Amino acid sequence: MRNLLAVIDKEMKVYFASPVAYGVLTVFLLVSGYFFYNILTVFIQRSMMMAVQAQQFGGGAPAMDVPALVERNFFGIVSTIILFMVPMITMATFADERRRATIELLLTSPLTHFELILGKFLAAMGFFVVMLLPTLVYHAFLYFYSSPKMALGPVLSGYLGLLLLGAALISLGIFISTLTESQMVAASVTFGVLLILWVIDLSAQAAGPLVQEILGYVSILNHFDDFSKGVVDSSSLVVYLSFVFLGLFLTYRSIESWRWRT
Amino acid sequence: MIEVDRLTKRYGNLKAVDEVSFQVEKGEILGFLGPNGAGKTTTMRILTCFLPATEGTARVAGYDVFENAMEVKRRIGYLPEHPPLYDEMTVDGYLQFVARIKGVAPEDRKRRLREVKETVRIEGYGKKLIKHLSKGFKQRVGLAQALIHDPEVLILDEPTVGLDPNQIKEVRELIKSLSGNHTIILSTHILPEVSMTCQRVVIISDGKIVAVDTPENLTRQQQGAAHIYMEARGSDVEVQRRLHRIEGVLSVVSRPLGEEGVFSYRIETELKQDVRGRIAHSVIEEGFELLEFRSLQLSLEEVFTQLTTQEEVRSQ
Incomplete structure (x- = not known):
């Protein structure tokens, strides 16, 4: 436990000493803020148009839950933006330790591999949370101005979904970072793999029913949809947690096999 | 430990x-x-x-x-x-x-x-x-x-x-x-x-x-023989002749130094016998001037080269 905290503490220090961290935070907030604003104006305009139409043709205005629509679309977009951010968060985890030979310090210290990997994973999650935190402000605005007050359930489940999706992608990114000494290679490969996951998700939507079902289960992005709608499905939880476990397990094996080869 | x-x-x-x-x-x-x-x-x-x-x-x-x-x-x-x-x-x-x-x-x-x-x-x-x-x-x-x-x-x-x-x-x-x-x-x-x-x-x-x-x-250990370095003024040929007559001297290599009539000698002798005194004696007896006299130690560097190159020869 003490070792785990030491690793997390050091990782956080290294993260926030690097300009990459601030770049990632800035870009994420700019892009997510832009989309939030955009989505919000689109739906407000649409609901106003519908109200105008309803007045012209008589009858009551059809109910349009603007906050719910905004939330759903916003979480959808953020889950895509994350694909671009995660490689930047995980690229250095092991690749940079190898490049500067500090891996020798870590592996010759009385630290278990488990403590080392989990520490790095939790630190990356910590950074990910720091990145998401400011976006809470968007929902606070929406909540403050919504009338009747919007439901908070979908916001919570949306963030839960983002955390799970982030954890899955981060564990994959950390594994890829063990495969090379170069941060750039780690980042590009991670991005490529995440892009493939995204493409699987898209092609699942276009494929025939059977293939669609299979790909739908495999695609980790697909499971995110439920969360953004406010549904916490236990099967999605299981999928994400097993993905995280798989990623960290592969990381462990990769470090072990690297030790035998070096 | x-x-x-x-x-x-x-x-x-x-x-x-x-x-x-x-x-x-x-x-x-x-x-x-x-x-x-x-x-x-x-x-x-x-x-x-x-x-x-x-x-x-x-x-x-x-x-x-x-x-x-x-x-x-x-x-x-x-x-x-x-x-x-x-x-x-x-x-x-x-x-x-x-x-x-x-x-x-x-x-x-x-x-x-x-x-x-x-x-x-x-x-x-x-x-x-x-x-x-x-x-x-x-x-x-x-x-x-x-x-x-x-x-x-x-x-x-x-x-x-x-x-x-x-x-x-x-x-x-x-x-x-x-x-x-x-x-x-x-x-x-x-x-x-x-x-x-x-x-x-x-x-x-x-x-x-x-x-x-x-x-x-x-x-x-690496020294199979003892080595002596000597500088003397006098006939090179004479000195060599005298040195070779001493029992225990294995080889002598001489080289003229800058000064007229001064030569340096690298003398290899058997390890078992200490012949330094007899060498010095014989040079002076002959009437030559003994300018420098010391025994040589192989540096670790030479030992190292010897050991590692021997290894190469053996493995080939």
Whole structure:
């Protein structure tokens, strides 16, 4: 436990000493803020148009839950933006330790591999949370101005979904970072793999029913949809947690096999 | 303290370390000497549990490096060839982190930090970022890192490489001052370093140990014959004739020196007989002037070359 905290503490220090961290935070907030604003104006305009139409043709205005629509679309977009951010968060985890030979310090210290990997994973999650935190402000605005007050359930489940999706992608990114000494290679490969996951998700939507079902289960992005709608499905939880476990397990094996080869 | 028994590390068909065995006693400084690529780093990495060995065993303080890696790691301070530093951390922040992962108790950390900084003389640099330090200081922080948990065993991989002469002297003195309380293995490809700091030397070449002994013994043993250097004024031919008449003289090589009539001689004699007195006597008897007379010791450098080249001839 003490070792785990030491690793997390050091990782956080290294993260926030690097300009990459601030770049990632800035870009994420700019892009997510832009989309939030955009989505919000689109739906407000649409609901106003519908109200105008309803007045012209008589009858009551059809109910349009603007906050719910905004939330759903916003979480959808953020889950895509994350694909671009995660490689930047995980690229250095092991690749940079190898490049500067500090891996020798870590592996010759009385630290278990488990403590080392989990520490790095939790630190990356910590950074990910720091990145998401400011976006809470968007929902606070929406909540403050919504009338009747919007439901908070979908916001919570949306963030839960983002955390799970982030954890899955981060564990994959950390594994890829063990495969090379170069941060750039780690980042590009991670991005490529995440892009493939995204493409699987898209092609699942276009494929025939059977293939669609299979790909739908495999695609980790697909499971995110439920969360953004406010549904916490236990099967999605299981999928994400097993993905995280798989990623960290592969990381462990990769470090072990690297030790035998070096 | 350290027992290495027929340690072998194989990469495919290549044997980086080939049945290496040696022991290090408590408080001793052992020099690990060999050309680049001889297997020094690999052996050290196995001892520090960084790499697993293919065959053979190694025990540190009674614990097997493979089966009891955690116990071994707790007792070893390791300075790899490149000091494992995080450039973006401060010296204090870095040493704090290492103290934590090496298992230094929280209440002892401050004291240990102060002590190691004193030992490696970086007291005023705690708040500095590591990336702003010079190479010599980085090396010292690397040493501080290896010492922080007061390990019984220190393993230093080329601790003086890349330092300027003054820094090299300082680091060597530092290492010497650490022996006694610590058992030290240091690797180097610089020969004088070994004779200056180490009590025993392991010479390794192509993954195999070619010699283990004290630096003094090594230079002595390798000499099949005693060598004498002499300068004398007088007829070269005459001197040679007289020298060859002495029993025990094996060969004489002479060379004219700059001055008129002065020659230098390199005389090889049998090791068993001390014929120095008779040589000096005979030269003076003949009426020549004896200008210089001393026995030659092979330098460790020559021993090293002999040992490693012999090895090559044998393997071919």
